[in-house]
Amino acid sequence: MRKFVYKREFVRPEATRVSDGVIMRLDDVYEVDPDLMNRHFHQQEMPRWDTERIVASRNDHLSWMHTHFADETLVAGEESELDLGPGQPRDASAEPQ
């Protein structure tokens, strides 16, 4: 059960930098570097419950999109290979990597 308490909603944790242009305050929630905003477009004072609502709703929406188009979503069942760096082409006779 969530309880609305002002401090929790409006006092923001410190930001850590993730990359050029991206910071993080709440776990797993990326945010634009505020320095890039507030010139031509301003940020809103978004309480934490609102950020949480958006994240949860996005995930629910994506699940909904899957079931809207097909009964079942199949996956390769494999981990991300991005940490391996760029791959090389195989020649036709080599084993798949």
Added chain:
Amino acid sequence: MTASPTVELDRAVVADLEAIMDEPGSVLTDVSSRANRSRVPAPFPVHRWAEHMPAAVVLPRTAEQVSEIVKLANRARVPVVPRAGGTGLNDGAVPLRGGIVVDVKRMNQIKEIDMIDRTVTVGPGINMLKLNEELGKYHVFHPDTPASYPCSLVGGRIACSGFSLLGSRFGHTRDLVISFEIVLPTGEIIRVGDGGGKKIRKSSTGFHLKHLFMGHQGTLGIVTEATLELVPKPEAEFAAFFAFDDYLRAHRTVHGIVTSGIATLAGTVIFDEKKVEYLRRDDEAFIPMPPWVNSVVATALYGTKAEVSEASKILMDLGRREGGRYTGDEMAVGDWASRHDRYANPLHGRLADGSVAPMSWHCEDASLNWSVIPQVREEWTAITQKYVDRYGIFDNWGMYCYTNASYKPWGDYLVEIDIGIWEEKLDDEKWAGWVDLKREIAKVSLAHGGSISSCHGTTRAGDAELVPEEMGGGWDVMLKIKRALDPNNIMNPGKQMLDQAYE
């Protein structure tokens, strides 16, 4: 031919419209109703909004009403601009000469679902996502699914001969619309299809009139009803994304996938370096892309579980043959599901100093063959950069290439460059610059044997001037048809250079 715009209607004409409609609130002449039916999402000359307002708006409910409105427009020599969703990415629904906007959103009924002969008959004002929410109860769907799937309407899909992200598997609008009813520019109501049967898919009787009216951009009439395909809802979907450091390897990978013979292939997409950079702007959505990633291939399958399951193994192998790295299940699933939503958010606009500015989205949509894509990519990127540097209000959001041909993923590609435009700063000089940019890009497509528009249409400045060149000898035929069907140049005048029919 209407020479000057009709910015205000005679009282008598308004009275006639009200008599035809006989419903309070269905004939609107107030400024709010007109101002809010001036634009579509394509970049809009905000500084000249008033010049794109109609004189009146009518919200009909029946084909007979549409017919009477069009006949009245002919008598009064007032232009008519059909408007379904108003979500197009060219200017099909933007009034250029004032006149009457015929807004078909109230014609959004599902009239019949025929599970035996597998058709659904609807009004032009219905949205495909909403339609499919209903059809889901019968375990069928109508798979016409563009990026605008949550908001575009069937009437506009026909007017544009729309593109579907699942086109390689299920076909595009023109394959998925079996027949439709259209009010001609002189007011007659006719039905067009393959031959004369409402639910017949293939015929050799008469001229193929359905194809003539498919993609006419509202210049040859107003659709008032459509009979659509019902496709079994897929048991399974599968999506996979592969990352590359080199665009050309991604490009070759796609060739392998689309020539593989996999029948459940729904679509294959290449993201270029600039597009990956653009998507990195909101890393938060999914797994951040490491810096070495310069290109991505996305691909999806739909069909029975048996077919998709087997084909997915082939696809995983094909995705890796040129060194592609699988991005993992989470990204495959999430990013594929976000295909309608994630790609045109105004705040992704960046100025040269890196600051955020809200930008409108231009989406180029050339049709090009696989062999010319790398060269086109270089030329478009260079052209765009030139204008980004010169004007300070444009931003290169990168390129996509999607498999384009119905059922033939190897055929050609919708090659898209997405350009952000800081609309708020538009003035005549910058707008002219924008039109020049548009035209330069389109000319590249023609130079490489392509078509300047896969699916949005060619009704706007920057495209329209090139239509005669692209059509060649066919241009003269187009003019003859336009003149024959629309003797008074009533129906969406000023679009696609068709005024030439009256010179």
Added chain:
Amino acid sequence: MSQSSGNGELQRDFVEKWRENGYNCFSSGHKFCREVCPVMQVTRNENHTPTAFHANIIAMDKGLLDIEDVADDYVHCTQCGGCEIRCPNTLFVGDFYQARTETVKVVRAARALMVDEGLDRDGWKLWNRLTDELKNEPVLGIEGDRPTGQDHVRDWAEGLDLPVGGETIMFADCEAAFYRTSNTRATAQVLQKAGVEFGLMNEQWCCGGPAAEMGYVDQSRAFAEHNLADWRASGVKRVIAIEPHDYIHFTEDYPAYFGEDFDIEVVQIVELVAELIKDGRLKLEHPINKTVTYHDPCRLNKRKNIHEAPRYILRSIPGLVLEDVDHVTQWSYCSGGGGGLPIEKPEITAEISDMRLARAKELDVDMLVSACVWSERPLARAGDEVGIEVADIIELVAESAGIEVGGSRGVSQPTVSR
């Protein structure tokens, strides 16, 4: 140009304040909101779209129109928030940019401008004037022959022995305090049965939310100040909001009015009750042998992402069969009861409710259960016409907990049951 009062300064201020919101929508123009909007589903008139609400700001900026030209358009909104959450600017990047689509705020601000310019609607003007006189909304009608107001604000609690004051109070909203008293009685008795200590307010004024929704900002603020003062006077630390509209107002408007001075903890009743059931403090032992479907109230689901707790509750009631429609599909559902719409455009509210019941009817259920007492009035009227009973979730909980609730469901008592 219109001949509105003043020199247009207020409109310029409005445009200045909301221009960025306007452009974030106008630059996109993708209208994913449109098919989700309950009013749009009924009228199919683009003037009533969230797109138009934002475009009007730009149009005002460009001198194309004035607030007078669009005043009636801004009436056409229940402030359900469906458009906001569905808009990709919110759903996909709102958290990233800490800037989202805020149609509800835009509509409220436009309505406030209408009030300031003397363009406010007659029905709303009267409603809010009476609210100011009675300190409660005139939910029993505006003819004055049925008692609302402070003298009767605790009548619903007769026989329940509820204390006044304390650290935790139950905020009884106007519709439940006077019209659907079965809801307030059920809520109070459920809390009592579960051993939750709470009291009622000294002076139970309207929360001030409807005034804010209809553009009467000063009145809304005055009521909020009074309520906060009443809480302080009793040493209240925690407020149980029994109604989604109040919950919105306490968690969005009160923080905006008072900032960090707003140190009251607010909880929503369905989440509290779900926890009481889960913790075993509230036992649901009496079966209710009905097949039901749940109506996600807009202000819980779309505005607050509260949708799991009510489903947990319904699945905890023995004998109840839940034919569920998922909460994402319900982003496009609504009762039409919010945002003052039933006062000015009752025919649109009725059609929105009819649509909601038509969807319930397709599921072959006995009952549509809501968790929002404001939705239950229009839904019950529509339910009567198609033979589906409209129930309140807390009333069902009370029944299953063996409580004889008492009170009244308001004039539209269901005349059919299966």
